[in-house]
Amino acid sequence: MDRKERENEAFDIPVAERKYLKKTSLNFNQIIILILPIFLFLFSIAGLRLNRNTKLTTAENIKIQNSEDFDQSILGHLPYNEISKENLVVIEPNIEVHIDMRESLLRMREDAKKDGVLLVFLSGFRSINLQEEIFYSLKSVRNQVAAERARVSAPPGYSEHSTGFAIDIGDFYKRETDFEVEFENTDAFIWLKKNAAKYHFKLSFNKNNKNVDYEPWHWRYEGSIEALKVFEASNRKSKNTNK
Ligand SMILES: [Zn+2]
Numbered sequence: 001m002d003r004k005e006r007e008n009e010a011f012d013i014p015v016a017e018r019k020y021l022k023k024t025s026l027n028f029n030q031i032i033i034l035i036l037p038i039f040l041f042l043f044s045i046a047g048l049r050l051n052r053n054t055k056l057t058t059a060e061n062i063k064i065q066n067s068e069d070f071d072q073s074i075l076g077h078l079p080y081n082e083i084s085k086e087n088l089v090v091i092e093p094n095i096e097v098h099i100d101m102r103e104s105l106l107r108m109r110e111d112a113k114k115d116g117v118l119l120v121f122l123s124g125f126r127s128i129n130l131q132e133e134i135f136y137s138l139k140s141v142r143n144q145v146a147a148e149r150a151r152v153s154a155p156p157g158y159s160e161h162s163t164g165f166a167i168d169i170g171d172f173y174k175r176e177t178d179f180e181v182e183f184e185n186t187d188a189f190i191w192l193k194k195n196a197a198k199y200h201f202k203l204s205f206n207k208n209n210k211n212v213d214y215e216p217w218h219w220r221y222e223g224s225i226e227a228l229k230v231f232e233a234s235n236r237k238s239k240n241t242n243k
C-alpha cells in the first residue's frame with residue numbers, strides 16, 4: 001500500500017466515523033438514562049412539596065374559617081359553668097342570684113316601683129341538674145326534638161341561669177304574660193327596655209337571634225368584670241352575627 005492509498009484509507013473510514021457517531025449517541029442516551037431519574041426525583045420532590053403546601057393552605061383556610069365560625073355552642077346556646085355556692089345569695093323565697101348583682105337588681109325593682117311598675121322575679125339561679133330536668137322532662141312531655149326544645153330552653157350546662165347572673169322578670173299586674181312573648185307589651189317590659197341598662201341589665205335573647213327564640217322576660221347582669229367575662233363569648237358572637 002502506498003502513502004496515498006493509506007491516506008485514502010485513513011481518510012475514508014466511514015466505519016470509524018460511524019463508530020464515533022454511534023458512540024456519541026450512545027453516550028447521549030446514557031446521559032439521558034442517568035439524568036432522567038434525577039429529574040424525575042427532583043420533580044417528584046417538587047410535586048410533593050407543592051402538594052403539601054396546597055394541603056397546608058387548605059388546612060389553614062379551614063382553621064381560619066373555624067376560628068371565625070367555631071364556638072362551643074349547642075343549638076345556639078353557649079356553655080356556662082355553675083356558680084360556686086358561696087357566691088349565691090337568696091333575695092326572696094326560691095330566688096337566688098349572684099352576690100354581685102343583688103344590689104343592682106333590688107335597686108332596679110325599687111326604682112321601677114317608684115314609677116308605678118311592679119317587677120316580679122320569676123327565676124334566678126338554676127343548677128345544671130335542675131336545668132337538666134327542665135330541658136329533658138319538658139322536651140319529653142311536649143314531644144319535642146332537642147332543637148325545638150332548645151329554642152325555648154337551654155340544654156343543661158348551657159344556661160345563663162347556672163351563672164347566677166340571669167333573671168327572668170314578670171309584670172305583677174300581668175302574670176298571664178309570665179314567660180310569654182306578650183310580656184313585651186307590659187309596662188314592666190317597656191320600663192325595663194328604657195331603664196335596665198342603668199342597672200347593667202341586658203336582654204339576652206332579642207328578636208335577631210337565629211337559634212333561640214325571643215325572650216323578653218330574660219335579662220342578664222353585666223355590671224361586673226366577672227359577669228362580663230362570663231358573657232364575653234356571647235357578646236362576641238352576637239357582634240359577629242350582627243355584622
Ligand atoms: Zn331565663
